[in-house]
Amino acid sequence: MSPAELLAKVAQFDALIVRSGTKVTREVLEAGRGRLRVVGRAGVGIDNVDLQAATEAGCLVVNAPTANTVAAAEHGIALLACMARNVSQADAALKAGKWQRAKYVGVSLVGKTLAIMGFGKVGSEVARRAKGLGMHVIAHDPYAPADKARAIGAELVSFEEAIAKADFISLHMPLTPATSKVFNDESFGKMKTGVWIINVARGGVIDEDALVRALDSGKVAQAALDVFTVEPPAKDSKLVLHENVTVTPHLGASTVEAQEGVAIEIAEAVGGALRGALAATAVNAPMVPAEVRTKLLEMSVIDCDYAANLSSKSGSSLYRSCQS
Numbered sequence: 001m002s003p004a005e006l007l008a009k010v011a012q013f014d015a016l017i018v019r020s021g022t023k024v025t026r027e028v029l030e031a032g033r034g035r036l037r038v039v040g041r042a043g044v045g046i047d048n049v050d051l052q053a054a055t056e057a058g059c060l061v062v063n064a065p066t067a068n069t070v071a072a073a074e075h076g077i078a079l080l081a082c083m084a085r086n087v088s089q090a091d092a093a094l095k096a097g098k099w100q101r102a103k104y105v106g107v108s109l110v111g112k113t114l115a116i117m118g119f120g121k122v123g124s125e126v127a128r129r130a131k132g133l134g135m136h137v138i139a140h141d142p143y144a145p146a147d148k149a150r151a152i153g154a155e156l157v158s159f160e161e162a163i164a165k166a167d168f169i170s171l172h173m174p175l176t177p178a179t180s181k182v183f184n185d186e187s188f189g190k191m192k193t194g195v196w197i198i199n200v201a202r203g204g205v206i207d208e209d210a211l212v213r214a215l216d217s218g219k220v221a222q223a224a225l226d227v228f229t230v231e232p233p234a235k236d237s238k239l240v241l242h243e244n245v246t247v248t249p250h251l252g253a254s255t256v257e258a259q260e261g262v263a264i265e266i267a268e269a270v271g272g273a274l275r276g277a278l279a280a281t282a283v284n285a286p287m288v289p290a291e292v293r294t295k296l297l298e299m300s301v302i303d304c305d306y307a308a309n310l311s312s313k314s315g316s317s318l319y320r321s322c323q324s
């Protein structure tokens with residue numbers, strides 16, 4: 001649907017399920033007021049949903065946090081290996097009739113230091129796989145427990161230490177106000193000359209103009225990017241067209257297996273949230289006497305199925321059910 005179509009139709013639905021391409025703006029949430037109860041993000045990142053506006057509209061936001069983890073980690077590893085061996089550039093050159101063996105000498109991964117920025121589900125799976133490739137793995141994550149990293153053979157370090165020591169830096173943090181453009185002129189300046197960057201997180205964590213400058217100066221040897229500040233990026237984007245940049249169109253979660261898993265995970269999450277919303281409606285229904293409502297709230301109404309069932313009953317039977 002186009003944004004205009006979504007605005008026109010959203011009020012007809014109790015739940016809306018989106019991927020990253022759909023922006024659930026304040027305007028969309030306002031248009032859905034009165035009916036829309038749940039927004040399901042069929043994936044991890046919820047930076048495309050206006051959470052404040054959703055809260056104000058009384059709309060629950062749920063995501064599918066686990067089903068695409070491995071797909072995203074595998075894509076990160078694919079980009080890492082592809083970039084280190086100039087696969088996309090050599091492929092394009094050979095298809096253009098150029099047999100350039102000397103131009104496309106790569107670098108080895110074994111023994112190199114990889115910094116994982118954001119040691120959550122995807123980051124830790126990338127770490128596991130990089131250990132298998134013989135890389136030395138360090139990680140930065142202000143919230144990750146050190147024993148989780150140790151168990152994988154990775155060392156948790158500060159942001160400054162991670163970016164200063166790494167030969168390769170792979171980004172796996174969410175896009176939040178705190179992570180917006182944290183990779184900028186200043187942080188690129190603190191990295192090793194000739195560092196390699198992989199981003200399968202969000203384009204917005206990098207200042208893309210600063211990355212172009214770092215690529216032009218040779219500070220960054222190459223970058224492999226699955227995500228961009230604006231998607232799709234402009235056709236004449238200097239970053240996308242840069243000869244030392246490998247790009248994919250936000251494919252991290254796009255495997256058959258991941259999408260099937262995400263579909264199931266988000267259906268369950270949205271179903272649960274709708275039952276919860278129905279439970280709230282049941283408890284707050286005008287025919288529920290105040291003392292019964294208080295009792296139900298004391299019980300936290302944790303049995304959503306029970307409460308949802310109540311909401312489907314007519315007034316007097318709802319009252320009797322609430323009493324019992």
Ligand SMILES: NC(=O)c1ccc[n+]([C@@H]2O[C@H](COP(=O)([O-])OP(=O)(O)OC[C@H]3O[C@@H](n4cnc5c(N)ncnc54)[C@H](O)[C@@H]3O)[C@@H](O)[C@H]2O)c1
Pocket residue numbers: 044045046065068069072117118119120121122123140141142143144172173174175178179200201202226227250251252253254
């Ligand atoms: N390219 C894709 O298709 C694709 C697929 C899946 C996920 N993603 C992106 O990757 C991100 C990570 O996914 P995940 O499933 O691992 O999420 P996650 O929540 O499991 O992990 C994110 C980690 O980042 C850490 N973090 C938060 N702020 C940080 C900061 N300032 N510095 C360093 N670390 C910080 C958190 O503590 C957490 O451990 C998602 O938010 C999403 O944007 C992209």
Ligand SMILES: O=C(O)[C@H](O)COP(=O)(O)O
Pocket residue numbers: 019020021042043044045046068250252253254
């Ligand atoms: O946050 C995510 O889960 C990924 O970026 C995948 O998003 P997509 O399913 O919209 O491609």
